[in-house]
Amino acid sequence: PEIREEVIGRCRVDQIFNANRIGNIFGCLVTEGKVVRNCKARVLRDESEIHIGHVVSLKRFKDDVREVTQNYECGIVLDFQDVQQGDIIEAFIEVEEAATL
Numbered sequence: 001p002e003i004r005e006e007v008i009g010r011c012r013v014d015q016i017f018n019a020n021r022i023g024n025i026f027g028c029l030v031t032e033g034k035v036v037r038n039c040k041a042r043v044l045r046d047e048s049e050i051h052i053g054h055v056v057s058l059k060r061f062k063d064d065v066r067e068v069t070q071n072y073e074c075g076i077v078l079d080f081q082d083v084q085q086g087d088i089i090e091a092f093i094e095v096e097e098a099a100t101l
Contacts (some may be wrong), residue, residue: 001098003096004095005098008092009035009090013026025057027073029071031070034091039055039091040093041092044076053079053080055091056079057076
């Protein structure tokens with residue numbers, strides 16, 4: 001089988017909050033699609049990919065949520081800390097396709 005990436009959402013990092021126990025929480029606005037907890041994530045800075053990892057935690061206000069949709073703000077914790085204000089977090093899933101002959 002072939003595996004392809006399907007982008008499910010994009011968000012812009014507007015603020016960075018330091019939480020001692022878990023590292024940085026990135027305050028984001030979802031600009032396209034949705035972001036889902038535990039999905040894979042790509043960090044983009046000036047159109048360049050700087051990291052691929054996954055969403056560790058996703059919050060709306062103080063509540064843990066499973067997903068956040070377009071035009072809503074959220075707090076995201078990634079398995080990567082070197083994110084800057086203005087970076088784009090692109091959420092994606094890997095889709096397995098049957099190989100064609």
